[in-house]
Amino acid sequence: MTSSEPKTPYYITTAITYPNGVPHIGHAYEYIATDAMARFKRLDGYDVMFLTGTDEHGMKIAQTAAKEGITPKELVDRNTAAYKSAHQVLEISYDRFIRTTDADHYEASQAVWKKMEEAGDIYLGKYEGWYSVRDEAYYAEDETELREDGKRYSIQTDTELTWTEEESYFFRLSQYQDKLLKLYEEQPTFGAPRSRFNEVISFVKSGLEDLSISRTTFDWGVPVPGNDKHVMYVWVDALTNYLTGVGYPDTEAESFKKYWPADVHVIGKDISRFHAVYWPAFLMSAGLELPKRVMIHGFLNNNGVKMSKSLGNVVAPADWVAQYGLDQVRFFLLREVPFGADGSYSHDAVVGRMNADLANNLGNLAQRSLSMVAKNCEGKVPQPGTLAPEDHELLARAERLLEKSRAAYEVQDFHGSLEAIWTVLGDSNAYFAEQAPWVLRKTDVERMNTVLYVTLEVLRIVSILVQPVMPTSAGKLLDVLGQHDDGARDFAAIGTALVPGTSLPAPTPIFPKYEEPAAG
RNA sequence: GGGGCGGUAGCUCAGUCGGUUAGAGCAAACGACUCAUAAUCGUUCGGUCGUGGGUUCAAGCCCCACCCGCCCUACCA
Numbered sequence: 001m002t003s004s005e006p007k008t009p010y011y012i013t014t015a016i017t018y019p020n021g022v023p024h025i026g027h028a029y030e031y032i033a034t035d036a037m038a039r040f041k042r043l044d045g046y047d048v049m050f051l052t053g054t055d056e057h058g059m060k061i062a063q064t065a066a067k068e069g070i071t072p073k074e075l076v077d078r079n080t081a082a083y084k085s086a087h088q089v090l091e092i093s094y095d096r097f098i099r100t101t102d103a104d105h106y107e108a109s110q111a112v113w114k115k116m117e118e119a120g121d122i123y124l125g126k127y128e129g130w131y132s133v134r135d136e137a138y139y140a141e142d143e144t145e146l147r148e149d150g151k152r153y154s155i156q157t158d159t160e161l162t163w164t165e166e167e168s169y170f171f172r173l174s175q176y177q178d179k180l181l182k183l184y185e186e187q188p189t190f191g192a193p194r195s196r197f198n199e200v201i202s203f204v205k206s207g208l209e210d211l212s213i214s215r216t217t218f219d220w221g222v223p224v225p226g227n228d229k230h231v232m233y234v235w236v237d238a239l240t241n242y243l244t245g246v247g248y249p250d251t252e253a254e255s256f257k258k259y260w261p262a263d264v265h266v267i268g269k270d271i272s273r274f275h276a277v278y279w280p281a282f283l284m285s286a287g288l289e290l291p292k293r294v295m296i297h298g299f300l301n302n303n304g305v306k307m308s309k310s311l312g313n314v315v316a317p318a319d320w321v322a323q324y325g326l327d328q329v330r331f332f333l334l335r336e337v338p339f340g341a342d343g344s345y346s347h348d349a350v351v352g353r354m355n356a357d358l359a360n361n362l363g364n365l366a367q368r369s370l371s372m373v374a375k376n377c378e379g380k381v382p383q384p385g386t387l388a389p390e391d392h393e394l395l396a397r398a399e400r401l402l403e404k405s406r407a408a409y410e411v412q413d414f415h416g417s418l419e420a421i422w423t424v425l426g427d428s429n430a431y432f433a434e435q436a437p438w439v440l441r442k443t444d445v446e447r448m449n450t451v452l453y454v455t456l457e458v459l460r461i462v463s464i465l466v467q468p469v470m471p472t473s474a475g476k477l478l479d480v481l482g483q484h485d486d487g488a489r490d491f492a493a494i495g496t497a498l499v500p501g502t503s504l505p506a507p508t509p510i511f512p513k514y515e516e517p518a519a520g
Numbered sequence: 521g522g523g524g525c526g527g528u529a530g531c532u533c534a535g536u537c538g539g540u541u542a543g544a545g546c547a548a549a550c551g552a553c554u555c556a557u558a559a560u561c562g563u564u565c566g567g568u569c570g571u572g573g574g575u576u577c578a579a580g581c582c583c584c585a586c587c588c589g590c591c592c593u594a595c596c597a
Contacts, residue, residue: 015597017597018597019597020597055597058596058597127595129595137596138595138596139596140594140595140596173594195524195525195591196591196592198524198592199524199591199592199593200592202523202524202592202593203592203593203594206523206593206594208594209594209595211594211595212595213595233595234595234597235595235597238597268597269591270596270597271597273592273594274595274597277594278594278595336532338533342590342591344532352546352547355557356546359557360559360560361559361560363557363559364556364557364559364560365556365559365560366556367556367557367559368555368556368557368559368560369555369556370556371555371556372555372556375555376555419545422545423544429559429560429561430560430561430562432555432556432561433552433560433561433562434561436553436555437555438553438554438555438556439553439555441555509556509557510557511557512557513557513559
């Protein structure tokens, strides 16, 4: 590969978070997974654009702000800071943190609206439903109950409801059923995992109604072009952030031409419909290309129990990072739970991964081999002799990890990549024990050198491949292997073996073991 | 109600087209080793594959029924 060759662009997004609370481990999970994906692609030579941010409009923000006696903007300024801080703590390598209150986002949202309007897909109609004056909110039929006084109430907020009709703009979603089904058929990996995607498909097959896309009951939002009485209602505004982030409405902008359509939107299972149904329909209407993939991840629960404020089992990302360490948290989340499935976390599970996988299998392998090199090879990469079949075999397994990881990351299977890597680490520990270089030291120094060299090679390859998940720790491992950040850490360098004679720094343990605080 | 997914070792899960003694990791027990973060390696222990029928030479896998758990069934980020 020559340096003049342009890199392939790769555009990835997280969902934008509604900053009506504080970040929890579920948010962290999505950020970390997306970050790992972005880092992987960068290391693999792609020109990556990674977008994340906050969705700051809507009724709930307006209500919360009113309750606290501050303006919506003051509220979101305050709350968004907490999310930005979480990104910082988790070392999320985003290229832009978008806020839907950013000026360019207003412009983009209104431009998309106009495109859909020009396409004849937006019309003015009436939205009707059970409305709570006090909550300023509509409730679906099943969120309400008819009580003995003959009046209907919101079950959730216990407020009286009235049947209300409100002027609203609608999007002709009903016109897109066939087009969407065609999309799903032609692009079977548009949504993933398959089980979630099937739910989306069956939803579309069951028939689509037009979608109410504006409100007049509150004004905290993007004004509808040409009718200031209305603000856009959630999804038109929120989803458009993915376009704003790369320069829309300037479709001739370099970044837009380069990055759109997005390669993957990473989202939670609660918003799969909006991303896999409404979003492609909006884009078709606006005459824009569709994202290539919507990756739907599951939710995390605490030891089998759903996270909830009232149970007090909600984990703040910063607390975990302080307790276990950032890379340990990142590794745990991506190794423990197959991405796409729901997962469970517990202190014991984190400690298990942290100690068994990181400190013992990886950290100790590095420490024992590097210590021998320091003591017996003058602290330099040893010169290997002729490779034996078992050396070739182990190295071949390590080398295959690049292709395995590429295939896994292509479908956001972080768990699968890490599992394959740790299988090779298991092989390496067995190899090290079988070869017993500490015995060879006394009987066959050349063979000892070979075994240590092969082990270091495996560690080098593994370290390069775990960088997306554990950037700092993998960097430290590469430091002690004498691999500097001058290209030697890119995936392209995996085929470039260690140079015998290279001086190595004194090894120090990189993955500490978790010790339970003394009782009492 | 309708649709879908799952129930396999103490725990978390894998089991390709039905085909020999159902696998892995963790946990547990024992042994080995001493280079290493009391790490590592090996061996062993451990399952009537949710229940009951059926098809088949052969069923964890296919069919039927039932039990249990979870998810989807539009305006909530």
